[in-house]
Amino acid sequence: MNDVKHHIGDEFLMGYAAGYLPQAFDLVVSAHVSLSDEARARLESFEALGGGVLSGMEDAEIGEDSLEKTLAMIKTQAVEPATQNAAPVDDVFPKPLRDVVGGGEVTVKWRSIGMGCKQAVLHSDKEATARLLFIPAGQALPKHSHHGTEMTLVLQGAYRDETDRFARGDVEIGDQDMHHTPVAEEGEDCICLVATNARLKFESFLPRLAQPFLGI
DSSP states (O other): OOOOOSOOOHHHHHHHHHTOSOHHHHHHHHHHHHHOHHHHHHHHHHHHHHHHHHHTSOOOOOOTTHHHHHHHHHHHHOOOOOOTTOOOOOSSSOHHHHHHHTSSGGGOOOEEEETTEEEEEEEEOSSOEEEEEEEOTTOBOOOEEESSOEEEEEEESEEEOSSOEEETTOEEEEOTTOOBOOEEOTTSOEEEEEEESSOEEESSHHHHHHHHHHTO
């Protein structure tokens, strides 16, 4: 895909290449890279740079049983392959996301969060949370800011806020200084993949009241 207008920043691509991003952000970056030729090319350059640095380092001493321990660890953490009877896959979700969900959008177990909007939490740990967000065409989300970082990747449709328009493949990064009201465009429901490392800061009372129950 070459028509992506809002690409991921170098700091996130370098973090992904180095392996120090939280798992939730890794998922968004990998999905974005699969949709953006430009981001994929930059990621490959960072990976090549990292490989060059490693090749120039002195060899470290390792134990004689290191290989056996590594293979045992890989075996215990291996993911079972999808069965042949898995639900049919659509082209809304890029492959990294399909691998996590186990198929396309029809396999997602959505939970209503009000106003016709839905979410599905894909991963959550002490570092960050990744979720799918469904916003009906024409619907606005409550105005909010952020306690931390929010990374949003559009998978279907488009939305607008105070900063710009974001369509399939585009990424928007929100932080403590951003106050915005995302509104899904008319004509097509909007689906986004969102990673956050802290809860949102809603400006109106009702969203703040519901926030503990929704985990947003």
